[in-house]
Amino acid sequence: MYKFGLIGYPLSHSMSKIIQEAAFKSVGLEGVYEVMETEQEDLVTRIKYLRSNGFQGFNVTIPLKVPITLFLSGVDNAANVAGSANTIKIQPDSSLIGYNTDVYGFVEAIPEDFREELKGKSAAVLGNGGAARAIGVGLSILNVSKIDFYARNIINASEMVSNLRNNFPNIEMNCLQIEGLKDLSKYKILVNTTPIGMRSKAMGISPVDEDVVKTMDKNSIIYDIVYNPLKTELIKLAKKHNIQTIQGLDMLIYQGAKAFEIWTGKKPDTLKMKIAALEEMID
Numbered sequence: 001m002y003k004f005g006l007i008g009y010p011l012s013h014s015m016s017k018i019i020q021e022a023a024f025k026s027v028g029l030e031g032v033y034e035v036m037e038t039e040q041e042d043l044v045t046r047i048k049y050l051r052s053n054g055f056q057g058f059n060v061t062i063p064l065k066v067p068i069t070l071f072l073s074g075v076d077n078a079a080n081v082a083g084s085a086n087t088i089k090i091q092p093d094s095s096l097i098g099y100n101t102d103v104y105g106f107v108e109a110i111p112e113d114f115r116e117e118l119k120g121k122s123a124a125v126l127g128n129g130g131a132a133r134a135i136g137v138g139l140s141i142l143n144v145s146k147i148d149f150y151a152r153n154i155i156n157a158s159e160m161v162s163n164l165r166n167n168f169p170n171i172e173m174n175c176l177q178i179e180g181l182k183d184l185s186k187y188k189i190l191v192n193t194t195p196i197g198m199r200s201k202a203m204g205i206s207p208v209d210e211d212v213v214k215t216m217d218k219n220s221i222i223y224d225i226v227y228n229p230l231k232t233e234l235i236k237l238a239k240k241h242n243i244q245t246i247q248g249l250d251m252l253i254y255q256g257a258k259a260f261e262i263w264t265g266k267k268p269d270t271l272k273m274k275i276a277a278l279e280e281m282i283d
Contacts, residue, residue, distance in 0.1 A: 002031030003054050004263060007038040007046055008061030013199040013228040015277045016059055019253060022276035023260045023268035040067055047071055050090065057089045057263040059256075062195060065102075065130025072098040081167045082137045083160070084130035087259040099262055102134035105255025106191075106225070107141065109246055114221060115142055121188035122146040126178060126207050128157035131193040131225055136160070140168040144188070147171060150178040181208065184216040192224045197232035206233040213237045221245065227252045230281060249277060 002024070006016045020033040038046045040063055050058055060068050065084040069075070072085065078100035079085040085098030107115070123144045125135055128151035139147055147164075151157035157175045165173050184190055196207040206213070213234070216222065222238040227248030231239075238245045257270050 002029060002056060002264060003034075004031065005034040005036055005050065005055060005058040006061065007036050007043075007050075007058055008064050009037050009039045010200055011035050011037045011061070013201070014061070015228060015249075015252060015280065016061075016256060018276050018280045019256045019273040020260060022273045023257065026269035026272045027264070027266045029264060029266065038064065040064065043067055043071075047096070051094045055090055057087070057259070059259055060086050060088060060130075062129060062131075066133070068096075069098060072096050074098070076100065078103040078134070078137060081164075082130070082133040083163050084133045086130065086134070086255065087262055089262055099259070100134050100137070101255040101258035101262070102131060102251070103138045103141070104258045105251040105253070106135055106138040108254040109250035110142075110221075110223070114244075118188055119143045120145045122148070122186050124181070124184065124187045124190045125149050125193060126181075126191065127151060127193035128153060128160050128175075129193060132157075133160055133164070135191050135193055135225070136164045136173070137167075139189075139191075140164065140171050145172065146174070148174045148176055148187075150176050150181050152178055178207075182212055182215075184208075184212060184220075187216065187220060189221045189223060190216065192222075192226065192232075192234055195226065197224065197229075197234055198226045199228045203229065204233055206237055208234060208237075210237050210240075213243070214241045216241070216243050218242055219244070224248055225251055228281065230278075249274065253277065 024031045073095035075098040079098045087099040087101045089097045161175045195201040221244045223246040224234045225248040
């Protein structure tokens with residue numbers, strides 16, 4: 001029987017268990033998926049537990065996507081470029097191999113026609129954590145011309161941007177104070193990678209004020225990777241001003257499906273995974 005899990009903190013909002021259990025059912029496999037709240041100072045202890053209790057793999061979320069890389073014996077290209085991993089496969093010898101399925105999930109959730117529209121355009125990313133790194137890789141793969149990262153911790157963000165610049169030298173990348181974000185009119189896409197707006201974290205709050213949101217061009221997209229609640233305050237403000245949106249649930253489903261495939265070698269039914277998540281959230 002397969003045994004997977006999720007580590008990070010906080011996890012009370014997480015839908016990963018629901019979608020992974022639906023993934024097991026969709027391909028006829030037996031397995032369990034455990035949600036294990038893990039703060040950064042407990043990471044070493046948690047890894048020992050996972051290795052010694054029959055787990056074959058696990059997902060990683062806030063705030064562990066970057067720290068986990070210190071314990072990996074190998075990484076896929078996306079995790080290497082991003083400097084963060086969200087999916088770990090435990091090898092028979094207990095070594096850990098890291099993958100970044102956030103990059104895949106982020107891109108897959110964007111409609112194909114809009115992916116074409118992003119070429120040569122400017123993008124804004126809120127945050128500088130592991131998810132921001134993955135989104136930076138995803139946007140670079142989509143051939144945007146410029147990415148402005150808005151963060152509170154400029155020192156941490158600068159290290160992230162420097163790493164991305166080394167891998168994508170043809171794309172202009174800047175690190176800016178989030179308090180200075182006043183005008184979105186030059187951006188084709190705005191992506192929120194911060195936990196602001198998340199259930200149990202800062203629900204009902206938008207990382208960007210309404211006066212700033214309404215400066216965005218109507219043919220652009222606001223993409224919030226927060227998926228619980230389904231409609232974050234940022235998504236509500238975007239819809240209020242007739243700006244196109246992408247909600248975080250699709251990214252969650254696609255990255256989770258890719259993780260499941262890495263662990264089991266089987267492609268799960270993403271529609272069934274999404275329906276399971278929606279049923280849980282609507283209840």
